[in-house]
Amino acid sequence: MKRSLALLFLICALLARPAVAQSQNEEQPEANPGRPTVSTPATLTQVGYLQFESGFTGAGDSPEFSSRYGFNEVMKLSVTRRVELLASAEPAAHFTAVGTTTNRLADVFLGAQGVLYQGEGAKPTFAVSYFHRVYNGGASEFDFGSPTNSFLVLASADMKGFHYDANAFFTELVEEPVRRAQFGQSLSISHPFLKNFILSGEIWHFTQPFLRSNAVGNLWAVSYTARKTLVFDLGFNHGLTGTSTQREVFVGFTYLLPHRLWSRHGFPPNGSGAH
Numbered sequence: 001m002k003r004s005l006a007l008l009f010l011i012c013a014l015l016a017r018p019a020v021a022q023s024q025n026e027e028q029p030e031a032n033p034g035r036p037t038v039s040t041p042a043t044l045t046q047v048g049y050l051q052f053e054s055g056f057t058g059a060g061d062s063p064e065f066s067s068r069y070g071f072n073e074v075m076k077l078s079v080t081r082r083v084e085l086l087a088s089a090e091p092a093a094h095f096t097a098v099g100t101t102t103n104r105l106a107d108v109f110l111g112a113q114g115v116l117y118q119g120e121g122a123k124p125t126f127a128v129s130y131f132h133r134v135y136n137g138g139a140s141e142f143d144f145g146s147p148t149n150s151f152l153v154l155a156s157a158d159m160k161g162f163h164y165d166a167n168a169f170f171t172e173l174v175e176e177p178v179r180r181a182q183f184g185q186s187l188s189i190s191h192p193f194l195k196n197f198i199l200s201g202e203i204w205h206f207t208q209p210f211l212r213s214n215a216v217g218n219l220w221a222v223s224y225t226a227r228k229t230l231v232f233d234l235g236f237n238h239g240l241t242g243t244s245t246q247r248e249v250f251v252g253f254t255y256l257l258p259h260r261l262w263s264r265h266g267f268p269p270n271g272s273g274a275h
Contacts, residue, residue: 028228028229028258029046029049029228029229029256029258029260030046030228030229030256031045031051031228031229031230031231031254031255031256032044032045032046032051032076032254032256033053033223033231033233033254034053034074034076034254035053035055035074035233035252035254036055036219036221036223036233036234036235036250036252037165037186037188037200037202037219037221038167038186038188038202038204038217038219039154039165039166039167039186039187039188039202039204040113040129040152040154040165040167041154041156041165042115042124042125042126042127042154042155042156042165043115043125043127043156044076044078044081044082044083044084044113044115044127045076045077045078045084045256046078046256047078047079047080047081048077048078048079048260048261048262049077049078049256049257049258049259049260049261050075050076050077050256050257050261051075051076051077051254051255051256051257052073052074052075052254052255052256052257053073053074053075053076053252053253053254054071054072054073054074054252054253054254054255055071055072055233055250055251055252055253056069056070056071056072056250056251056252057069057070057072057248057249057250058248058249058250059142059245059247059248059249060245060246060247060248061239061245061246061247062140062142062143062239062244062245062246063143063211063243064097064140064141064142065095065096065097065140066096066097067095067096068093068094068095068096068139068140068142069093069094069095070090070092070093070094070095070106070139071090071091071092072088072089072090072091072252073088073089073090073091074086074087074088075087075088077261081115081118082114082115082118083112083113083114083115084112084113084114085111085112086109086110086111086112086113086129086131087108087109087110087111088108088109088110088111088131089106089107089108089109090105090106090107090108090137090139091105092104092105092106093105093106093137093139093140095139095140097140102139104137104138104139105135105137105139106137106139107133107135107136107137107139107146108133108134108135108137109131109132109133109134109150110131110132110134111129111130111131111132111150112129112130113127113128113129113154114127114128114129115127116128119156119157121157121158122157122158122159123157124155124156124157125155125156125157126153126154126155127153127154127155128151128152128153128154129150129151129152129154130149130150130151130152131147131149131150131152132148132149132150133146133147133148133149142245143206143208143215143217143239143243143244143245144182144184144206144208144215145171145173145182145206145208145210146173147171147172147173147182148172148173148174148179149171149172150169150170150171150172151169151170151171152167152168152169152170153167153168153170154166154167154168155167161191161192162189162190162191163189163190163191164187164188164189164190165186165187165188166185166186166187166188167184167185167186168183168184168185169182169183169184169185169186169206170182170183171183171184173209173210175210178210180209180210181209182206182207182208182209183206183207184204184205184206184207185204185205186202186203186204186205187202187203187204188200188201188202188219189201189202190223196224196225196226197222197223197224197225198222198223198224198225199220199221199222200219200220200221200222200223200235201218201219201220202218202219202220202221203216203217203218203219204216204217204219208243211243213241213242213243214241214243215239215241215243215244215245216239216240216241216244217237217238217239217240217244217245218237218238218240219235219236219237219238220235220236220237221233221234221235221236221250222234222235228256229255229256229257229258230253230254230255230256231253231254231255232252232253233250233251233252233253233254234249234250234251234252235249235250236248236249236250237250
């Protein structure tokens, strides 16, 4: 599995070299951050541009661990205006559970997202996505678990200066030999302030079928757009039920490689950009 991950990152690094030189008068692409909220935008990254979402999360007081620290990475690449490929991994996780401290490579997910309806302004964009866990590293999990299969319905729109992302989750959790369905919802609302800053607030909920309980959290984050292709973020999440991860802090960034990976004759550029 480690060889597969290394090969995946190597391929992405090689693809990152521009296939053709960009024209000077071509509009600069914009990052479309999906982090740090639980909710994912229904809009896609611009076609042909590789986006990285990198971060670090520290958490404590959860059903499966007393403390947990890990790096996370998400890669996105839209191959058409309506289809985006995704890969998500946690290269390293350091956690303490039942008095034992361990380091693990955590889970790896592969998936895709497709736009069903492209909205504009107050008219929402609707999309669906699917993820499959291709590797289970055995690290202690957060309160919402680590689904084997995930299906999401997504909606995003702008209204009166505010932007919202709403997701509905339909997932499968496995504790061999038992498989159970899990359901979740999330709503993130963001608003720009000062210059280049965005404040985001979110409420989210997941059922916990094996604990016969519910995980609910409230997340707040601030993002700073350093340039169109680079966005920094930091924030915290607080669990609102006894079986939720009680505290999480995170910091990271989203970077869109500013060069198209193939000529615009292969796929036309996408009109969607950052929030």
